[in-house]
Amino acid sequence: MGRWTGHTTRALLALALAAAATGCTAGRDAAEPADGEARRSHGKAGSNGFVVQYRTGGRAATATDYLRAQRILDAAADRLNATVKVPQRIPFVVRSCGAAEPAYDPETGTIDFCAEHVDEIRDRFRQAGPGPDRPGGTAAADAHVAAVLEETAYHESAHALIDRLGLRFTGREEDVADQFAAVLLIGQGRAGERKARAAADDYALAAAETPFDAADLRDEHSLDGQRAANYACYVYGAHPDRHEDLVGRDARLDAERAEGCADEWAQARGGWRQLLTEHLKRPL
Ligand SMILES: [Zn+2]
Numbered sequence: 001m002g003r004w005t006g007h008t009t010r011a012l013l014a015l016a017l018a019a020a021a022t023g024c025t026a027g028r029d030a031a032e033p034a035d036g037e038a039r040r041s042h043g044k045a046g047s048n049g050f051v052v053q054y055r056t057g058g059r060a061a062t063a064t065d066y067l068r069a070q071r072i073l074d075a076a077a078d079r080l081n082a083t084v085k086v087p088q089r090i091p092f093v094v095r096s097c098g099a100a101e102p103a104y105d106p107e108t109g110t111i112d113f114c115a116e117h118v119d120e121i122r123d124r125f126r127q128a129g130p131g132p133d134r135p136g137g138t139a140a141a142d143a144h145v146a147a148v149l150e151e152t153a154y155h156e157s158a159h160a161l162i163d164r165l166g167l168r169f170t171g172r173e174e175d176v177a178d179q180f181a182a183v184l185l186i187g188q189g190r191a192g193e194r195k196a197r198a199a200a201d202d203y204a205l206a207a208a209e210t211p212f213d214a215a216d217l218r219d220e221h222s223l224d225g226q227r228a229a230n231y232a233c234y235v236y237g238a239h240p241d242r243h244e245d246l247v248g249r250d251a252r253l254d255a256e257r258a259e260g261c262a263d264e265w266a267q268a269r270g271g272w273r274q275l276l277t278e279h280l281k282r283p284l
Helices: 010-018 058-070 072-083 115-128 138-164 173-186 190-209 224-238 255-259 261-275
Strands: 049-054 089-095 103-105 110-114
Touching: 049 058, 049 072, 058 072, 058 089, 058 115, 072 089, 072 138, 072 173, 089 138, 103 138, 110 115, 110 138, 115 138, 115 190, 138 173, 138 190, 173 190, 173 224, 173 261, 190 224, 224 255, 224 261, 255 261
Parallel strands: 049 089, 089 110
Antiparallel strands: 103 110
């Protein structure tokens, strides 16, 4: 089963369904933290745009410390704010979500960034170990984890932008959100291309972990294996000369798909440029 942003195990899905917390943007109870939980915001008090709030303590402590130390969300918020003008304040709230997944909540206008998601991604790459795509072992795995969490941040921020800016488009919102993440990552150049490839790796690992079944066909997200291929296609389409290894037998893309990836990438980036035309501070 696909996570909302991509990586839910079936068990987690069942729990999430039980908690009526499905999907990235599904209306759901915003489980507010207990009084007195520590918070720290990144960004000027009262400023608009994306900010980061760390709700420390309890089960979220390790993941929160990791996110804070790596500045993953702070850097993502900075990049988003440098790119898009948003009239509202949109907090990433780092906290324990229980069975729920990271999600933008249109009721509160906040993005819940779940400690459990951080743990899941870290566990996945730890178990996968250094492979052909991950020379360098631990350091490369850490970079992969950071890249996937950055991708999650951009994916969820796309839901927030769609809601807050009233963006209208065709096609499935979850795919459109992945495209936004790809645009934000690949736009960073070679380092960002590596991040998009890490996202593809993670979706492929998630797909291998939990083979899909009929229920997944009814989900609002594309299948994890498809999302892996999509990210690979955008990276390859942006710079075919640098990512030839993504195409071929047993690679992320077959030759037929790869042929259209330059166009797919141009459509994805062009689409978001058009959607955000009046809101951009700098070119996408
Ligand atoms: Zn989503």
